[in-house]
Amino acid sequence: MRLLQKILFILNLLLLVWLFVIHIPEFDLARVKNQSYFRTQISEIENNNSVEELRNIAKSNLFSIKRIHEINDEKAKNQFYIITLILVLQIFLYFNSRKI
Secondary structure, three states, X not given: OHHHHHHHXXXXXXXXXXXXXXXXXXXXXXXXXXXXXXXXXXHHHHHOOOHHHHHHHHHHHHHHHHHHHHHHHHHHHHHHHHHHHHHHHHHHHHHHHHHO
């Protein structure tokens, strides 16, 4: 039984480390990526005189926002499953360690 606890503990730690590692690219510590992207988008809009071009830019921005939301939704589902698994492992280890 102790071997099972050690294996589950190691699995739990690996899942927590994996959750931490997949969120490292999400941090924008220098705040450079977003600012340069916004500047290019604003200059592109200001330089266009055609209403049709502005409509196309707005549509492409909406499609990219939709794609970003779909990606974030999928990531959130996966992370929810991992956190649920970690929680179940923690509860199992807690109640199992009290019996020993």
